[in-house]
Amino acid sequence: MSPVVDATSSDRAESVAATVDAVRRGEVVVIPTDTVYGIGADAFDASAVADVxxxxxRGREMPPPVLIPDVRTIDGLARAVPDWARRLVDELWPGPLTLVLLAQPSLHWDLGETAGTVALRMPDDEVALEVLRETGPMAVTSANRTGEPAATTITDAAVQLGPAVSVYLDGGPRTSQEPSTIIDCTGETPVVLREGAIARERLEEILGAGFDEIADADETTEADETTDGGETTEADETTDAADPQQWEDLPSSSDTPDDPSTDPTPDTEAPR
Incomplete structure (x- = not known):
């Protein structure tokens, strides 16, 4: 049985340290987040990410998003970050907002089939942030087997994942199961890939009313453009790079995106 370490007691510092040590050894851990529990590893350890x-x-076609400890980390992992994306970060991080951005091409990592993008989030959970400040970016997805309910307690996670995880960090029961809001930031205008914990009204306060209606119109135009040889244009490639199918995000109340009643983009899988 993999060890469960307790971050809700006086042993919190030791429990966090044990988790950090496991990540540094290239092992898989379970940590609490501001939604549900997540299973993760060092984002720069390809073998550990494959183990996650x-x-x-999961297969490589659904790469995990990356949790980061602070806003400054964005520019080390992503490029061409729009000003409006930075406004979202300033207002909504840490919190349940996942941003799909163009990844820095110089990064030595392998998250899976990302098509040159990366999904970033800074969780609003102090225990998770304590771990991340020591480990750096972690590839993290919901701590459950595919098709099973997301884990809201450390016991839920342990029952499903068992010895595949080296250390389970107990941060207490999770009270929120609402998924993060996902926004594609790879184009000139924002596109909401999935509505979640951040209400549309709040997004409009920051981005302005109708911000994604303009994006939808632009995306339709780009999708129709091809070269004379029928090949996809660069605009198409940018849109495809942020397609929800390519990301399986962390922590949500459900891990069954093929059910239209639980996911706004049926037949695809978007980040949680």
Missing amino acids: LAAKG
């Missing part, structure tokens, strides 16, 4: 996907029952 295997533990969850």
Whole structure:
């Protein structure tokens, strides 16, 4: 049985340290987040990331998003970050907002089939942030087997994942199961890939009313453009790079996106 360490007691510092040590050894851990529990590893350890996907029952076609400890980390991992995306970060991080951005091409990592993008989030959970400040960016997805309910307690996670995880960090029961809001930031205008914990009204306060209606119109135009040879244009490639199918995000109340009643983009899988 993999050890469970308690971050809700006086042993919190030791428990966080044990988790950090496991990540540094290239092992898989479970940590609390501001939504539900997540299973993760060092984002720059390709073998560990592959172990995370295997533990969850995922393939490389659904890479995990990356949790980061602070806003400054964005520019080390992403490029061409729009000013409006930075406004979202200033207003809504830490919190349940996932931004799909163009990844820095110089990064030595392998998250899976990302098509040159990366999904970033800074969780609003102090225990998670304590771990991330020591480990750096972690590839994290919901701590459950594919198709099973997301884990809201450390016991839920342990029952599903068992010995595939080296250390379980107990941060207490999770009270929120609402998924993060996901926004594609790879184009000139924002596109909401999935509505979640951040209400549309709040997004409009920051971005202005109708911000994604303009984006939808632009995306339709770009999708129709091809070269004389029928090949996809660069605009198409940018849109495809942020397609929800390519990301399986962290922590949400449900891990069954093929059910139209639980996911706004049926037949695809978007980040949680």
